[in-house]
Amino acid sequence: MAATPEDLIGGLARACARAGLTAPEGLHRLTGGATMESWRFSCGAEAFVLRRAPSLEFMEDRPYGHAVEAAVIRAAHAAGVTAPRVVVELEPEDGIGSGFVMQALPGTPNPREILQFDDADTLLKQAARDLARIHSLGREDVPDAVPVMDYREAIADLRQQFDEAGGDRPIIALGLKWMEDNCPKPVEPVLVHGDYRMGNLLAQPGKLTGVLDWELAHFGDRHEDLAFGCMAVWRFHRYDRPALGLGRLEDYFAAYEAEAGMKVDAKRFRYWLIHRTVWWALGCLKMAKYWRSGEDRMLERVVISRRTSEQELDLLMLLEGDALADGIVPKERIPNNELYFGEAQTGEIATAVAEWLSTIKDKVEGHDRFQLAVARNALGMLAREYAIVPRVSDRELAEDFLTGRRKMMTDPAITRLRRDALDKLEADSPKYPALAVARELWSKSTEVT
Template identity: 30%
Template sequence: MAPVQQAPDRQALERWLADALGARSVTVTARSKLSGGAIQENWSLDAECDGGSHPGAQQWVLRTDAPSSISTSHGRAQEFAILEVAYQAGVSAPQPVVLCTDERVIGRPFYLMARGRGTAHARRITRDSALADFGPALAARLGEELARLHQVRPPVTGLDFLPVPQGHPAQVRIDRYRADLDVLPDPHPVLEFALNWLEAHKPVPNPVVLCHTDFRTGNYMVDDGALSAILDWEFASFSDPDEDIGWFMARCWRFGNDHLEAGGIARIEPFLEGYERISGRRVDRGVLPYWQVMAELRWAIIALQQGERCNSGTEITQELALSGIMSPEMELNILNLIEVAT
C-alpha cells in the first residue's frame, strides 16, 4: 500500500524558516494538502513573518517528495534551480522563495514558492462554460510564455545537472523510450512500431533550448480565464523546442476537447501565433505531428510504468492501477497520427 502522507511538522518548519529568511519569527497560520501530486506533494501554507526577507503575511506552496516518484523526475534542489532560471527569464512561473535540503526539518527536502491564484484542474478549465470566450487569448498567452522559456539556451549557470543532447534530440528520446519499453514485462507492438517510425522520420532539428517537458493543461493555473502561473518544472530538460509544442498539442492532453488542439482550450493557431510573436521563429506545422507521436508514446510508457508498480506490488494505489490501463488510448492516437502523417 502507498505510504500515508503526513503534514510537515509545524514547529520545526517555523524554526527553520525564521532562520533561513532572517526573520525574528515565522508563524504558520494555515496549512492544507493540495490536490494532485502523484509524483510530488504540495502543501498550501499561510504564514506571518516578523521581519526578514519576506515580512508580513505570506501565501506559499511547500513542495516536497511524494511517497512515490518516477526516475525521470528531478529532485527538489534541481527543480528549484530550474524554477529560478525560468522566473528570471520572465516566464510566469511561481516566484521561488527558499530551498531546504536538510531532511531533518520535515523528513524530506522541500522548497517554498509563491502560491498562484485560480485553478490548475484540467477538466475544470476545459469544461468552463466561458472557454470559448477566454480560450484563444489564454492559448496565445501560453504560446508567449513557452517562447520566453525557449529563449534560454545552454550552457546555463546553475543547470549543469541537465544533460545537453549530443546529436539529434529526437534520437535521445527514442533511445530512452526504447530502453524503458525493453524492461517492461509484456510486449507492446504498437509502441515498438511507433519507435521505429519515429527513428525513420526524424525531422531537421532546431537549436536546443530549455524545455518545460510537461507543458500541458493541468500544469498551469487559470484565474478568471487568465493565466496566473506555470507549474510543475520537475521534468524540464534541454531539447528541441518542438517537443514542448507537440506535448501541449497531444490528444491525450485535450481532456475530451479533441477539436481544440491547443491543450483542449483553443485551436492551435492562436497558440502558435503567440509563440512566434515572442520567439521570432516560424514553427513548421508539418513537423508537429511527429512530436505529437513522440508525446503519445512517452505518456503510454509512463502509464505502463505506473501500472507495473501497482501490478508488481511495489505500490498499490487506485491511481497507479488506472494509469496502467490507459496505454491503448495512446496507441490508438499514435496509429491515427502516423496514418495521417504518412
C-alpha cells in the same frame, strides 16, 4: 505510508524559519499530483505551497533533484514567465525529505474549469507567450545539471522501457518504429519545460496566472513543448480545440512566432506529437511498476497505468494519418458489442460498490475526497473491463512491427489492433473524447487500396 500534516509540520517550520517566514499554519494536501505531493499552508497573511517527493527513493532515478528544479523556476520567473516565486528549499536536517516551498498563485489548475472560461483565445496567446519566454533561456541561466536531450538516445531509452514493460504492445511498437524511421536532425537546443500542458497551468478568466511542475525541464527541440500540450489527452473534453484545448493550432503558432521570432516547423511538431504520445504511454505503464515495487502505493498509480489505452488509441490514429495520406485504408466494419442479460456479474458488483461510495463523498474532505473519487474510477474500470476479453498482449506481433518485418497499414492485424484499442479504452476511459471520433472513423466500411 503517506505523510500527514503532523509528519511534516516540524520540518516545514524549520525551512520557513530560514526564509524569514512565521510558523506554518493550516497545512493540507492538495488534490492531484501524479508524481509529486503538493501541500498548501499559510504564514501569516501569505499563502504558500510545499512541493515534495513522496519518498527519497523516488528521487534516485530522476535526472536532477529539487534544488535544480527550484533554480530553473527562479530563472523562468526572472525571464517574465508566470512561474511561482521559490522561497526556500528543504534541507536534510529538516527531516521531511526532498522538496521546496513556493508562493501560492491565484487561479485554478483544473482543466475542465479553465476550458470553460470565456475568451479562450486570450489564454492561448498568453500560454504561447510564456512558452516562448521559457525557450529564450540559455545554458548560462540554469544549473549545469539540466540535461540536453539526444533524440536518438531518447528513442533508445523508450525502447528499453518498452522491453522492460514486456515488449508486447504492438501499437507502441509501431510508434517506436515510426520514430526510429522519422527522427529529425538535431537543432540548436533551447530550454524545454517538458510538461507544458493543461493541468500544469493556473488560470483565471482571461488570464494565465501560473506555470507549474518543472521537474522534466531539459534542453532540446522547442517543438517538443509545443506538441506535448496539444496531445489529445491534454485537451481533456475539448477535442475540437487542437491547441491546448483552447483554440486553433494556427493561432497558437502565430502567437508563439510573434514572441519567439521564429517559425514553427509543422513536420517537427508532428514528430514530437508522436514521440510524446509514445513517451506518455510508457510513462503510464511505469506507474504500475512503481506501485508493484512498493516505492509508492498511492491509488493514483494503478489508475493512471490504465490510461495507456488512451495513448494507444491516439497513437494509432496519428500513425494511420500518414498511411491515409498515401491512400492506404484497411477495410472492415467493427461490429457492435453483444448485450448480456444474465445474473449479476463481477463488473456489476463493482458498479454497486462505486455507487455506494458516491453516497459518502460529502462526508470526506481534501485529499481523502480525491482518493475516494479515484477509487470509484478504479471500480468503474473493473466493471467495464469484465464485459470484454482483453487482446492487448502480443509479443510476436510487436516484435514484427518493431523490426519492420510487418508493415502497418498493409497488415491484416491492423483491424484487430483497432478493435483492441477501442475495446480497451471503452473499459478504461469511456468518456475520452477521441474514443467517439475513432469509433466513427474505424466503423466505416472502407477498402484497402
